[in-house]
Each structure stands twice: as C-alpha cells, then as structure tokens.
Amino acid sequence: MTVVSVLGATGSIGRSTADIIESQGETFTVEAVAGGRDAAALAAMALRLRARFAALADPAGLPELRDALAGSGIASGAGEEAVIEAASRPADIVVAGIAGSAGVAPTHAAVRLGRTVALANKECLVCAGEAFMRDAARAGATLLPMDSEHNAIAQALGRHTADDVESMVLTASGGPFRTWPAERIANATREEALAHPNWSMGAKISVDSASLMNKGLELIEAHHLFGVPAERLSVLVHPQSIVHGLVGFRDGSVVAGLACPDMRVPIAHCLGNPHRLATAAPRLDLAAVARLEFEAPDLARFPALRLAIEAMNAGGAAPTVLNAANEVAVAAFLAGALAFGAIPRLVEETLERMAGRYGSDAPRDVAAALELDVEARRIACEIGGIAAKLTD
Incomplete structure (x- = not known):
C-alpha cells in the first residue's frame, strides 16, 4: 500500500491523479488532499479518495468544508498552515499540483521532510530553483517530474547524467495562436486564450501556453531539475503534442519520449515509480498520426518565451x-x-x-x-x- 497526499486536488492534475489512484484498486491510500477556494469540490474529492485530512487554502471556506465532511471521519482545516500540514503529513508520495507560487511553500515543506515529491508545480524551481534543489539534496528528498515534458525527458535520460547530455529539447504545441499574426495575438480574448488545441488545463496554465510563457518556465525548471546548463536547453514547436521531450547525447544519438497527450501517463509513471502502472490512457498509433511536424518558435510573435529565455540566461x-x-x-x-x-x-x-x-x-x-x-x-x-x- 502506497500512501499519497495530493496538493491541488481539485485542479486538473488532482483530478487526473484521482483517476489513476482509483483505477489501481487497493494499491494506494490517501493521507491528505488540499485545494484552493472550492470547499464543495475539495470535500467531494476527500470523500471520493477516502482521505484522512482535507485542507482548504481559503479560510473563509472552512465552515462549508466542515459541514460537507460532517460524519465522514475526515479531519479538515483551512489557511496556509493547514495546506502546509497536508503537505507535511506522513506519505510515501506527495503530488505537488498547486498552481503558481502558492504551491512553493507547501511543496517545500514536503521536500524538507525528505519526501518523494511528484512535481507538477514548475514555479517551485522558477521562483526558488537553487534553494529548492539544495534543500532537496540536504533532506534526501526525491523529485519526480510530473509535467509531461520533464517526465518524458527523465525517461529518455534514464541512468545518464548531465555530463552525457549535449542538448535537451522541450516541445510546445504552439497553443491556439501558433499560426496567428502578431496583431491578432495581441488582441486575443479570454475565451480564445483558454481554447488549447490539445490539452485540458486550468485557466492560468492555458493562458501561459497561449503566450508560450509556460514553455519558458519549463525551460527554467529543466535547468534546475536536470542540472543542464541553460545553453543546452531549447524549445521546439510540435503541434501534434506526441513527442514531449528529446535528449541529445554526446555520441550523436537522440532519445525522445512519446505518448498521446494525456496527463494520466506522466502521473502514472510518477505514482508507480520504479514500476509501471496500467492506465486507460489512449495508446499511440503512429500510423494513424501519420505526420509529426516540428518548427522553431517565433520569438517575435511570442515575446514571453524570449523573456523567459533571457531570465534563465541571466x-x-x-x-x-x-x-x-x-x-x-x-x-x-x-x-x-x-x-x-x-x-x-x-x-x-x-x-x-x-x-x-x-x-x-x-x-x-x-x-x-x-x-x-x-x-x-x-x-x-x-x-x-x-x-x-x-x-x-
């Protein structure tokens, strides 16, 4: 029995994690779940996963959370300290799925306790990469990359070290504005920015994907996570989202991680580590896909990516x-x-x-x-x- 805590349980990562946990029968038990402001959704997730503790970031939602969990035996709390408690409770794996810098403190709490952390919050390493990795090493924590791109790279990297790596490439779908002219991109609406062609994600990451800032943040994350110098990291636009990451080695070989665009694949890889879990994710049929296209990112039309690359280099x-x-x-x-x-x-x-x-x-x-x-x-x-x- 593997004990799991899920931070960001009501978001897209949390929901996909719940799907994997439920599909594995009695393999997993859930210690804690944490969410942001939606007390009803968090209570439903806590009941669904039979968690022992539920933490809501917004203190105003505590009465609703307690009412919804009344009689279930599930303990609850609200506020920053409660979320940190959820991250700190005994667990074999902590899924770090809280979006944005709000996820840094609770994820860091799990890292300082030496936990195995399935990292789906790139902001931890963008905001505080050097300190975060240093603390993880000191505590003996294990960071498992749960973002699809970093997970693909980790699998492609295998047992090799950064010294063997000549290049690492993160792929980007190009988002909904890949073929749009600059003027039209500048005036894009909220609804247009949220209409990602391949992935179903939260609002913030969808907007970041539309601007390509998300890919820039992922470059910075990869720099810290894999210890690869910034100059060896790059982005390639790949509209099919089949190839998620590529590692070029110093002998000239390139190993790529491929899968259908479904977050259950990297989540299952992290939760099952070092074994493989069976999932209901769609299987890749390359004959049906037929064509895989790649192109360089346009930094003029997508200046957010340029800014992220410059920040990484600085x-x-x-x-x-x-x-x-x-x-x-x-x-x-x-x-x-x-x-x-x-x-x-x-x-x-x-x-x-x-x-x-x-x-x-x-x-x-x-x-x-x-x-x-x-x-x-x-x-x-x-x-x-x-x-x-x-x-x-």
Missing part, C-alpha cells in the same frame, strides 16, 4: 521576478483588466524596473524568494495600474 533574481510579474499579468488578463498583448510588456517592464535591485545572486533561500515574489508583484501591479485584489 539567472539570479530574474526568474523569480519573471514568474511573479507573469502571474500578476495573467490574473489581470483573466479578470478583463489587461489585454493579452500587454502580458509580456508588463513582465518586461517589471524585470527592467527591478534589474540590479537584488544583485546577481539567486535568492539565498525559499523564504527570500517568496519575499522577492511579493515585492515583484507589488511593482507589477503598480506599473500596470492593477488592483492587487485582482491578482489574489
């Missing part, structure tokens, strides 16, 4: 600021307070405003990274004339 505080400003800009766009084309402009202006303010070193620890995150958010709101409440 290092230091730049990735932390990049992530914070992007979260502010995306939240404002989703709230109707910012145009789609203004997202990368706000991120770039925030980076320029904060350049040099914190020196060339990365944040010394996770707490310092989160302090910088708060400051970058404040400045991004100030630059964009955005009310802070829109970005909560």
